[in-house]
Each structure stands twice: as structure tokens, then as C-alpha cells.
Amino acid sequence: MYTNQRINALGNRKYLAFSLVFLPFVFWLSWYTYSGNSWTPSLPFSCRFQYAIEKREEIPEERKYVDHFRKDGSYLDHLLEIRLPRMNYSQPETMNPPRRDILVMTPWFAPIVWDGTFNIDILNQQFKQRNVRIGLTVFAIKKYVVFIQLFLETAEKFFMVGHKVNYYIMTDRPKDVPNVTLAEGRKVVVLEIQSYARWQDVSMRRMEMISLFAKEQFIQEVDFLVCVDVDMRFSDHVGVEILSDIFGTLHPAFYRGQRQQFTYERRPASQAYIAYIEGDFYYAGGFFGGTVDEVYKLTNQCHNAIMTDKANSIEALWHDESHLNKYFLNHKPTKILSPEYLWDNSMGVPEVLRKRRFVAVPKNHVQIRN
Incomplete structure (x- = not known):
């Protein structure tokens, strides 16, 4: 009985210690995010656009594009409707490049x-x-x-x-x-x-x-x-x-x-x-x-x-x-x-x-x- 009480008391102390450390961190994290701070510096462009929309923020290097996006995603639906008109042109041939007399691609794949x-x-x-x-x-x-x-x-x-x-x-x-x-x-x-x-x-x-x-x-x-x-x-x-x-x-x-x-x-x-x-x-x-x-x-x-x-x-x-x-x-x-x-x-x-x-x-x- 005495052993069980010690175990319970030890468990309670561990729970208390965990609460004292973890709960303040949760509250701080919530406050930091609510205050408008960004956690997404390394997100790809598409995700960063969406994050900017949801947070109502402008990302400096992309600010001229952000205003095109709407929170309901209708702009993306509009993009899906765009297509090239039907055109007649010569088929590109994999084994027959149009020019053989000059370099057309750099080692870093720049044309x-x-x-x-x-x-x-x-x-x-x-x-x-x-x-x-x-x-x-x-x-x-x-x-x-x-x-x-x-x-x-x-x-x-x-x-x-x-x-x-x-x-x-x-x-x-x-x-x-x-x-x-x-x-x-x-x-x-x-x-x-x-x-x-x-x-x-x-x-x-x-x-x-x-x-x-x-x-x-x-x-x-x-x-x-x-x-x-x-x-x-x-x-x-x-x-x-x-x-x-x-x-x-x-x-x-x-x-x-x-x-x-x-x-x-x-x-x-x-x-x-x-x-x-x-x-x-x-x-x-x-x-x-x-x-x-x-x-x-x-x-x-x-x-x-x-x-x-x-x-x-x-x-x-x-x-x-x-x-x-x-x-x-x-x-x-x-x-x-x-x-x-x-x-x-x-x-x-x-x-x-x-x-x-x-x-x-x-x-x-x-x-x-x-």
C-alpha cells in the first residue's frame, strides 16, 4: 500500500512538472501565432501565397501577386479554364533537333x-x-x-x-x-x-x-x-x-x-x-x-x-x-x-x-x- 502511494505521488509530481513546463509553452505558441508572426519562411511559393491570404499579410517579394488571390480559391478555378488555342505547327522531334551548329543549352539547363x-x-x-x-x-x-x-x-x-x-x-x-x-x-x-x-x-x-x-x-x-x-x-x-x-x-x-x-x-x-x-x-x-x-x-x-x-x-x-x-x-x-x-x-x-x-x-x- 505504501509502495502504491509512493508510485501515485511520484506520478502526480511528474504530471505537475510536465504541466508547469508544457502548458506555458502552449500558451506562448498560441499568443505568438495569434500576434501575426510567420512560421513559414521556407514554404514553397504556392503555400506561401495561401498562407499570406489566410493571414491577410503581404510577403514583400510576392506582394504584387497576392492581391490576385481570394480566400475562397476562385482565382485557382479561373486558372483551370485557361488553355492554348488549337494551333498547327511542326511536331518537335526528339532525335532531330532544329539546330546542330550551335550550343542551345548551358550546363545549368539555361536555354x-x-x-x-x-x-x-x-x-x-x-x-x-x-x-x-x-x-x-x-x-x-x-x-x-x-x-x-x-x-x-x-x-x-x-x-x-x-x-x-x-x-x-x-x-x-x-x-x-x-x-x-x-x-x-x-x-x-x-x-x-x-x-x-x-x-x-x-x-x-x-x-x-x-x-x-x-x-x-x-x-x-x-x-x-x-x-x-x-x-x-x-x-x-x-x-x-x-x-x-x-x-x-x-x-x-x-x-x-x-x-x-x-x-x-x-x-x-x-x-x-x-x-x-x-x-x-x-x-x-x-x-x-x-x-x-x-x-x-x-x-x-x-x-x-x-x-x-x-x-x-x-x-x-x-x-x-x-x-x-x-x-x-x-x-x-x-x-x-x-x-x-x-x-x-x-x-x-x-x-x-x-x-x-x-x-x-x-x-x-x-x-x-x-
Whole structure:
């Protein structure tokens, strides 16, 4: 009897000790959750969307999408109703690729876009279902405003035809931006920015300006950003086949070259430094882009690296292009554009280049920069 009493008493003490430890934890957990704290930092996007709806919270990197979702799930039902229209096109053949003369896929499974590797009709239907909005950014500082007219006129003919486009013209001469007739759903947005004495500074400050406007304006207005040089003209189709999370373009002077030949920044003191044993491709600074948030990350990081170099009295060999290449070394692009998308006709027309979609306008570089 005495033994049973001791056992019961011991059990009661264990129960009491358990209650004193566990119950306060339960109450704290309930309070923490009720107070709106998140326990889901590692959930996949789909779950995080639903969690945001139920908690009536906005997840910063996805805030522009959350408002499309309704708690009753009707938005998901709407998605199920969307389908591609019936289309007639050649069947893709597993054992007969459309191009055998060029690399069409990187080791990290990023496609390289060449003529003949995509069906634009299928892609247009996919992107139109998503109702995407594309922003095209250019810098027209000082004398470079003379290129805007031809740039916009050719863009209206060849760039993202049939899709919504905002042309973001960043310039120190807003009154000199010409009026160009635009198709429905497309508009010019003039953004006045500061000029700099040296063309090198103008080039490097592009990263800063794009990152600032991406955070303050672009994120509210478009889904993708395409960042290009203004002293160019569109001469053939450039469409949604280029769009991806983050994309770069093979430099026309180096697309055949070996990494040791690339004009990377080779000085270890620079934030843009790339060793001779490193590097995948050499990317052109005149054509890159992606989703607004990914372009923000790219331009913000490049700008910070440029400012670090400046504080250390060093300037990368090819300025913002050098930092772009360092970024793409560490953050692989999800799609790469072939030199079709950035070409200079003074380099001739190699057989591999079936299209010249975006080409340089002949000019006197010294005169226009000064």
C-alpha cells in the first residue's frame, strides 16, 4: 500500500512538472501565432501565397501577386479554364533537333536563344494568357537623345509586338524626347536623371538608376524589365522568347572565344575580378533583363560593387559591363540570348547568324561621347 502511494505521488509530481513546463509553452505558441508572426519562411511559393491570404499579410517579394488571390480559391478555378488555342505547327522531334551548329543549352539547363530554337506563336499565347507587361529601359544622356527617335520607331515595329510595353527613357534632356506614334497598350515614360561629365560615369550609374526606379516605380507597373543601349535599332523580331527570371546576351565579339580571351576585369583589387580559370561566357552590357525583382537584385549588387571599387580608387576595365559579368558568374542567368540580339554590322555576317535582331547604329563614338 505504501509502495502504491509512493508510485501515485511520484506520478502526480511528474504530471505537475510536465504541466508547469508544457502548458506555458502552449500558451506562448498560441499568443505568438495569434500576434501575426510567420512560421513559414521556407514554404514553397504556392503555400506561401495561401498562407499570406489566410493571414491577410503581404510577403514583400510576392506582394504584387497576392492581391490576385481570394480566400475562397476562385482565382485557382479561373486558372483551370485557361488553355492554348488549337494551333498547327511542326511536331518537335526528339532525335532531330532544329539546330546542330550551335550550343542551345548551358550546363545549368539555361536555354540559349537562336533563330530556329523556338516557336513564337506558342510563346505569344502563353505570355498573353499571363497578361504580362514589359518595361524597356534606355539611357539617353546628353547627345545620345538623337538616337531615341529611331530606337522607338523600330521598337514599335519589332519589339514585343502585340504585348503591353512601357518605354522608360532616362535622360537629362526630357524636352528633347520626340513624340512617336505608339500602338495600343504601349507608352513612353520619361524619367529625368542627372548627367555626368565622364561617359564612363554615365555608363556605371545606369546600374544605380535602374535599381532605384525598379524599387520605387517599375515593380508597380511592369512584370519584366529589358535593359538595352539606346544607340541601337531593332531590325528583326524581338519578342517574349527572351523573357525569363534573369537573362544576359552573348557579346558579339566573344561568343566564339575561350575564357582566357575574355576582357574580364583581371585585377584582384576590383569587385569585378574574374580569374583566368573562371568564366562561362562574356556577356554584353547592352542587353540584359528579367523579372523586376531579379533585375533589381542584379543592378543593386553591381552598383554596390562599383561604389566599393570607387572608394578603393579602382575602376573596372569595362565599367558596368565588367560588374555584370561578375554577377552572372556567381548568379547564372536562367536564359541566354545569342548575338542575334546584339550585333554590329561592321563585324560582317557570319553563317551562324541567321537573324540580326538588334544592331548598332553607325556613329562617331568620340564625338557623341564628348
